[in-house]
Amino acid sequence: MSVxxxxxxxxxxxxxxxxxxxxxxxxxxxxxxxxxxHVTIDAVLAVFPxxxxxxxSAVERMRRDLLEAAARERVDLIYTMVFAxxxxxxxxxAANAYESVGGEVTFVRLTAPRDELLVRVAHESRLEHRKxxxxxxxxxxxxxxxxxxxxxxxxxxxxxxxxxxPDAAADFVVASLAQTRx
Numbered sequence: 001m002s003v004x005x006x007x008x009x010x011x012x013x014x015x016x017x018x019x020x021x022x023x024x025x026x027x028x029x030x031x032x033x034x035x036x037x038h039v040t041i042d043a044v045l046a047v048f049p050x051x052x053x054x055x056x057s058a059v060e061r062m063r064r065d066l067l068e069a070a071a072r073e074r075v076d077l078i079y080t081m082v083f084a085x086x087x088x089x090x091x092x093x094a095a096n097a098y099e100s101v102g103g104e105v106t107f108v109r110l111t112a113p114r115d116e117l118l119v120r121v122a123h124e125s126r127l128e129h130r131k132x133x134x135x136x137x138x139x140x141x142x143x144x145x146x147x148x149x150x151x152x153x154x155x156x157x158x159x160x161x162x163x164x165x166p167d168a169a170a171d172f173v174v175a176s177l178a179q180t181r182x
Contacts, residue, residue, distance in 0.1 A: 004074075005104055006075060006076055006077070006098055006102075006103040006104075007032070007098070007103060007104045007106065008067075008070075008077050008094065008095070008097075008098040008103060008104070008105045009026065009030075009032060009079070009106050010079050010081070010091070010106065010108065011023055011078060011079065011080045011108045011110060012080070012081045012082070012083040012091075012107070012108070012109055012110065012151065013082070013109060013110030013111060013112075013147070013148070014082060014117055014138075014148060015117070015121060015138055015141065015147070016118075016120040016123075017110040017112055017117060017120075017161055018112070018120075018161040018169075019036065019037075019080035019081075019082075020034075020036045020080060021166045022108075022110065022159070022161070022166055022169050022170060022173075023036055023078045023080050024166075025166045025169070025170035026078055026170050026174070027078060028170075029170055029171075029174050030076065030078075030177075031076070032076040032077055033076065033077050033078070034077075034078045034080075035063075035066055035067075035070070035078070035079050036078075036079075037080050037081050037082060040059050040062045040063050041059060044058045044059050063090070063094075064090075064097075067079070067093070067098075068097045070097075071098045071100070071101050071103055072101060074101070079094060082147060083151060084145040084146055084149060085146055085152070086145075088151070091151050091154070095154065105154075106157065106177060106180070107151055107155065107156035107157070108156060108157045108158075108159060108173055109150055109151070109157070109158050110161050111148065111158060111159070111160050111161065112160065112161045112162035114139075114142060116162045117138060117142070118135040118138060118139060121135050122134075122135060157172075159172060159173065
C-alpha cells in the first residue's frame with residue numbers, strides 16, 4: 001500500500017489480449033494488488049445470468065465499490081478491463097476514485113492482431129475464470145464493438161502483446177513507470 005499517493009495501473013484491451021497475464025507479472029514486480037475483470041463477473045454469475053440487467057448492475061456496483069475502497073485505503077492496484085468507448089464513464093469513475101484522494105493513474109492499452117486473439121481465446125487457461133473461449137463469439141464482439149479503442153483524453157502506454165512476452169511487457173511498464181513517477 002502507498003502511504004502517500006496510491007497508484008491505479010489500468011490495463012485495458014480486448015478479450016484474450018493478455019490483461020491478466022500481464023497483471024500477474026506486474027504484481028510480482030510491483031507488489032500491487034490485482035483486481036481483474038473476472039473477479040467481479042465470477043462473483044455476480046453465482047446470482048444472475050450473464051448480460052441480464054441484474055448482472056450488469058451488480059458488476060458495475062461491485063467494481064465501483066472496490067475501486068473507491070481501494071483508493072480510500074491507498075491500495076496500489078492493477079485493474080483490468082475490456083474497454084469499449086461506451087465504457088468511458090466507468091473509466092472516468094475509476095480514475096477519479098484514485099485522483100480524488102491524491103492518487104495517480106497510469107493507463108496501459110494492450111494490442112495484438114485480431115487473428116492472434118482468435119487463437120488465444122481457445123486456450124485452456126481461460127476456463128479458470130469462465131472467460132470467453134469461443135472464437136466465433138469473440139469475432140462477433142470485435143466486429144460489433146471497438147475493443148481496440150484508446151481511452152479518450154487519457155494518454156496510455158501501448159504494449160503489443162503479440163510482439164512482446166508477458167515478462168518483457170511487464171519490464172517495459174515498470175521501466176516506464178520509473179520514468180514518469182519520479
